[in-house]
Amino acid sequence: MRTGTPKERNYRQYCGLAAGLDVIGERWTLLIVRELLLGPRRYNELLADLPGMGTNLLADRLKKLRELGVVEREEAGHGYRLGPLGEGLRESVLALSKWGVGLLGEPQADMVTRPHWGLLAVQAMADASRLPELVETYEFQVDDETFHLTVDRGTVSTARGPAADPAMSVRTDATTFVRIGAGVLGPFEALATGKLTFTGDQEAVLRCSTVLGLAERPGPRPAA
Amino acid sequence: MRTGTPKERNYRQYCGLAAGLDVIGERWTLLIVRELLLGPRRYNELLADLPGMGTNLLADRLKKLRELGVVEREEAGHGYRLGPLGEGLRESVLALSKWGVGLLGEPQADMVTRPHWGLLAVQAMADASRLPELVETYEFQVDDETFHLTVDRGTVSTARGPAADPAMSVRTDATTFVRIGAGVLGPFEALATGKLTFTGDQEAVLRCSTVLGLAERPGPRPAA
DNA sequence: CAGTATCCTTCCAGATACTG
């Protein structure tokens, strides 16, 4: 005989952080938000990019997030997308990504990578104030996905798809892309070993590295 | 018969966010970080400000965080404090606080509040670029704790303890303080009802509200 | 494709007892 409420597990603290964690602190939730921050997704697409997550869990999470207004259904079709509340999580997710990327070493054998996670990394790393006057666009072809970064006098924006007139375009695989972001591989070392190729202006590659904060880093093997 | 590894629950994704969540994504962990972001704490102090958390869980979390370098022991005494890695979480924690504070309605009867959580809220809300030329200090006396906010030409800093020469000093209780931060109570409404008192320059109260983003907000009860 | 339903394991809350 079951009486009353199922007793939600809340912190019951009158504090912003605790209230936020009550909503997005459960396992998988912020990863769902990550996926949707990069554009609308359907149920099975989410499942495919969140390996290890059970189908029931995903359904549960989506239902809760929808009730809270973090996630919305698309009008047409079966897609999910972020509501305004969910969009407000971008700053938090990017901050955590930036922090967590420093903990990534070399990829383990059983680790999964997705090209669009690189787009998230680019958003987290890009800081146009490093070259305040710059106006140009860079294209990234990572495995079978293409996206681009536009820098415009101190502001940056990213989008999926090819760029109209990129100053340069790099091509690489998802793992190499994240390794560069994690600092375990230098961009120029990746170029030298052929793991990454580019077309366009070589100087633009350097400027792009600067905007992403990759240029001033010490190499992975400083002289001992 | 227990064989092999206890099988850590990791996402196994080569992605910064996932790697970050593998470290601080478990229940309670980010709340421990919140406490330590406001200064070193001892075991029983942490326990007291994290009601509902079991003593074994706190020990577990602290051990893991220590192994990873997020948390360190103090040289003298029994305190815990953040290591450089943990300090790097400040931005993420403030971003999440800022997001979560919007979800806080009025406090429920069984909710706990602590004065120093207000200091976190102040850090999250303060944006000195709202008054770029301003240079002054405000003091907050919340229940039995005192802290202050210093604004200096576009930058802000906070610290525990009383201020040397504050432009104004407010006194209130922790719940009222967080209610104001959550936007369910306007600062001037709090003044009017006596839930909050101040000494010092009345204009400074207004400037402080502006820096904290409280001034331009719509009142809690707009004309219907 | 988009989910429910089920079963089993792991984690967590709370209590308490014990050690240095």
Next chain:
DNA sequence: CAGTATCTGGAAGGATACTG
């Protein structure tokens, strides 16, 4: 005070089978 160790019920998570 500062923890570690143990136990227990219940909730959350994981894998998979199943349905519209």
